[in-house]
Amino acid sequence: MFSSALLGQSPKQEGKTYVWPIASNQLLSSTFGEYREGHFHAGFDIRTFGRTGIPCLAVNEGYVARLKISPQGYGKALYLKLDDGNTAVYAHLSDFNRKCDSVAYYWRLERETSYCDIKISDSLYRCSPGETICYSGRSGTSAAHLHFELRDQQERPFNPGFVYGVPDKVSPIIMSLEVVPLKDGSLVNGYPVQRDFYFDA
Template sequence: MKSILAVILLFFSTAIFAQAQLPKDYFQKPLDVPLVLSGTFGELRSNHFHSGLDIKTQQRQGLNVIASAKGYVSRINIQHYGYGKALYVQHPNGYTTVYAHLKKFSPEIEAYVKKRQYANETYEIELFPKAGELPVEANELIAFSGNTGGSGGPHLHFEIRDGSQRPMNPKLFGINIEDNRAPIIDGLYAYPLDEEAHINNSRERQKINLTPLEDGSYIASEIDACGNIGFGISSVDQQDG
């Protein structure tokens, strides 16, 4: 048991240390409008976890998409499904930002892409520009928001990936989304976890009554428990907008 606890503590210590090292003021928001989400990082989709932020574009297309930091366009992918028209920008600090479901690219990038589409006689194309071909500055216009690919409505899909191309939560990098709504707890439950455990003289799951307070917190009713028990929460946490 002690060895398991040590591994758990090491894991959390490493995670906290890694999160503390993330650059918090390096990346800027990719749209010049207040950020309101239609989907957040890690949401469970039909066959995957959502790998970025889906940012609302005021129910329209054509908003300016700007480079979140200095770098160069390292990948351009155009397909009928998936991310539709997508740009990947490689940054000097090793991270990559992704901008997807775009309507079109900035004039320079658009010309770069069309030249190669005509040369290959294909609309769907994947390109990997070299470092010096399409450099971008922070806050430079790189595209216009759209609704291409497997998009259910106009929005910008935005990602930050680490050096191994693993998606990370953009909120950990200082991309702030206004959120003044407290979570709503639908249910709190206590579970006996072994044969010796019981809660309120029962070995079955017990629902714990909650009393909501004005500040958004809750007071839970007391339980009489013995042995190894666990807790489960059913909740909804909405954001502004």
């Protein structure tokens, strides 16, 4: 599934015109598909150089579909459902804009909780491209940055690079390879166990 999102979505997504999701540079600290312990990185991490509170922008026409506040994971996150069927996810935020913050505040107040996961009607808050909808932060993580994802109509993450074309001039370096037996009876170099191969950088 992840490989299809990594490799198979580009023809459908290339050529779209989206606003850059933050009022800042196009410098990344992490890219799509990087391996993290137990999972692959599902988006871009955009550098904010230790700053929080930088305006994050609606990338295209759509509506705010979900607001989530959690002490871990994505921390404070906003999900923007785009009119083309894709979803943009903004995570590790410091704040929502005033309208979204009001929705989250009263929802939590009524339920006497600090956290929330709110699904929002498509008629409540429509956004225009470039409109400030939230602010970058460090919630749910230690380092300030904007984690930004794009998901297709089936909620599968795809590489934002297909849309933005951020130049990547650093070639990957293969440090190691893990070979795992496919099924019972499979062998790796004659043994039924996984084996790690390491390469000189």
